[in-house]
Amino acid sequence: MTRDLFGLAVVPGFESVSEIVTPEQERALITQIDACALEPFRFQRWLGKRLTASFGVGYDFARGRVEAADPLPDWLLPIRARAAAFARLAPEALVQALVIRYDPGAGIGWHRDRPVYEHVVGLSLGAPAILRLRRRKPGHFERRSAPLEPRALYRLSGEARHIWEHSIVEMTQTRWSITFRSMADGVRAPDPR
Ligand SMILES: O=C(O)CCC(=O)C(=O)O
Numbered sequence: 001m002t003r004d005l006f007g008l009a010v011v012p013g014f015e016s017v018s019e020i021v022t023p024e025q026e027r028a029l030i031t032q033i034d035a036c037a038l039e040p041f042r043f044q045r046w047l048g049k050r051l052t053a054s055f056g057v058g059y060d061f062a063r064g065r066v067e068a069a070d071p072l073p074d075w076l077l078p079i080r081a082r083a084a085a086f087a088r089l090a091p092e093a094l095v096q097a098l099v100i101r102y103d104p105g106a107g108i109g110w111h112r113d114r115p116v117y118e119h120v121v122g123l124s125l126g127a128p129a130i131l132r133l134r135r136r137k138p139g140h141f142e143r144r145s146a147p148l149e150p151r152a153l154y155r156l157s158g159e160a161r162h163i164w165e166h167s168i169v170e171m172t173q174t175r176w177s178i179t180f181r182s183m184a185d186g187v188r189a190p191d192p193r
């Protein structure tokens with residue numbers, strides 16, 4: 001369990017593990033992500049600054065449903081295996097991989113991941129970032145934050161996944177991430193493309 005400076009658990013259900021890949025592997029992963037057909041995150045007329053590509057399963061925000069995406073490329077499979085081991089899941093349960101590049105000025109606003117997914121496991125690459133967490137309390141938000149170190153995996157489950165919202169402030173240096181997700185109980189992954 002990740003703890004803050006005062007030794008408190010950041011939020012139950014947030015866990016991380018450092019140095020899951022070497023700096024050489026990190027560079028190779030970044031090269032692979034940059035070679036993907038990255039597109040700005042779009043929602044209706046809103047255009048996000050972060051660049052993304054989905055594998056396995058995509059999400060159509062306009063229709064509010066999952067859609068088929070290209071299968072996971074081979075270079076993602078060893079990382080998915082490690083992410084699954086960390087989260088104590090079968091690798092095949094992590095049906096989605098979302099790769100993101102946050103150039104300077106790009107971040108991600110407050111949200112909880114879509115309820116069609118259950119487990120969320122992410123690998124951070126490039127510049128370090130802070131994952132901000134908040135949950136609504138009467139009249140205020142309770143807030144926490146957790147470091148996202150490059151080459152570290154983190155996991156959101158339980159309370160951190162379902163109750164708290166998370167966000168990342170606009171980056172000043174480039175960060176890349178790979179987020180794996182499983183489908184929620186009773187939600188079928190679309191047939192692969
Ligand atoms: O970049 C990250 O590590 C987090 C991305 C995220 O929160 C999301 O895609 O839902």
Ligand SMILES: [Fe+2]
Pocket residue numbers: 111112113166
């Ligand atoms: Fe998220």
